[in-house]
Amino acid sequence: MPDSFDVLIVGAGVAGSALAHGLATAPRKTPLRIAVLERSLDEPDRIVGELMQPGGVNALKQLGLEAVLENIDAAKVKGYCVCDTSAGKTVEIPYPGGHEGRSFHHGRLIMNLRAAARRAPGVHVIEGTVTDLIEDSSSARKVIGVRASLKGEEEKQSFFASLVVVADGCYSNFRTSVLGPAATKPTTKSHFVGAILEDAVLPIPNHGTVALIKGSGPVLMYQISEHDTRILIDIKQPVPADLKAHILANIAPQLPSSVQLPVKIALEKDRLRRMPNSYLPSTPQGSTSTKPGIILIGDSWNMRHPLTGGGMTVALNDVAILCPLLASVSDLSDWSTVKPVLNRWCRDRKPLASTVNILSVALYDLFGADAPELELGGECVNGPVSILSALVPSPALLTYHFFSVALYSIWVMFTHPHLVSRPDEKPRHAPARLEQYPFLLLKSVRVFYTACVVFGPLVWMEMFAHAGPSRRALLLGVVVPLVVWATFFSGLA
Incomplete structure (x- = not known):
């Protein structure tokens, strides 16, 4: 050799x-x-x-490596399913254009x-x-x-x-x-605790399932072979002393009913393994x-x-x-000829890499939020599914969708009926009254501020932290005002 x-x-x-x-x-x-x-x-x-997004499958094809997905009992992934059992809601988010990912x-x-x-x-x-x-x-x-x-x-x-x-x-x-x-x-906000469920039935077949858990981070489930389904349970610090008891008492009851028994069986026979969720x-x-x-x-x-x-x-x-x-x-x-290549590589990879990175952390902050200001933005997953699948790499489009959802949530607060409960009558839905507007205005400021706090640092770190003064000036003087105005007017429309 x-x-x-x-x-x-x-x-x-x-x-x-x-x-x-x-x-x-x-x-x-x-x-x-x-x-x-x-x-x-x-x-x-x-x-x-x-789990490999459609964008990853496309990259394998570009490298001539699509055959590596064969003969490993891989499952097709056609999109996502977001479940909130406490609200009785299940939302299907299919990948656009019939694109598919793979899990294995x-x-x-x-x-x-x-x-x-x-x-x-x-x-x-x-x-x-x-x-x-x-x-x-x-x-x-x-x-x-x-x-x-x-x-x-x-x-x-x-x-x-x-x-x-x-x-x-x-x-x-x-x-x-x-x-x-x-x-x-690396910064670590939480850990994923993983196990394998045997012959579990997910709410929507061939879809990655995200279960929203009150008082905890999200739970992710996806089929990785004919009989095996991976479950990843987000556990924040500090980790409970008896992790299995914590999951059985607080997490499992909030999961879709079809997977609750497989979860209990898996906890009895399988060892729990942890992996840091790092950025x-x-x-x-x-x-x-x-x-x-x-x-x-x-x-x-x-x-x-x-x-x-x-x-x-x-x-x-x-x-x-x-x-x-x-x-x-x-x-x-010859490092003098390699350096320009690395500079171009770092520039050319930015659209997809930064989009995926920003979205991953922002979605986690939304799904794992305890604050109502963040929970109002949970519907943001419906718009940028093309971004989630890594088929449309665009940080600008991601920013547009994110703040459109924030403004839409503000519009909903002012225009949609609210649940009203009075001692002398049954609970009912009624439009917001004029005297509620000051409170709603304050809440709107908190919603938009929270969106900025979640999203702004990520965009800065991914796109501009290591940029030169001219690029930072472009961000502050041109990009931010354009995005804010475009998002605002789209919200009005």
């Missing part, structure tokens, strides 16, 4: 395996020699990364992706744990390879490459050392603060809340954009 390659990829998950295949098959004058180092090549067992056991997909990478020309998949980065002593901080402990060998082995790509997931060991002072720490905005790569010769991709660089199932979609779209850009570079060891 050689110890020198053109590209060395750390991690053989979704992003790493897809990148190896994509680079090996991209049109190029000189074929690349690629090594993929993975700690364990056994089938992974995770409770997330099991995560490990089965990964094994197919690794097999596809192995079959690609010039790719070596190696089982070993990367422990250190190797830097060129003659060039300040430039990474030229890694040291790894290979399975079955006592001594570490060095591997060298023109370009090193880190795709080692959410618990990345190299994020801080690569990004330097620009690195940020990590992307940081520009190729800048003076980051190490040359190495880049990050996937969850090691950028994470969003898993509620919308957008993680794999963002990673695969990143790979689909990056592969032809890197294939156009004749000498990957």
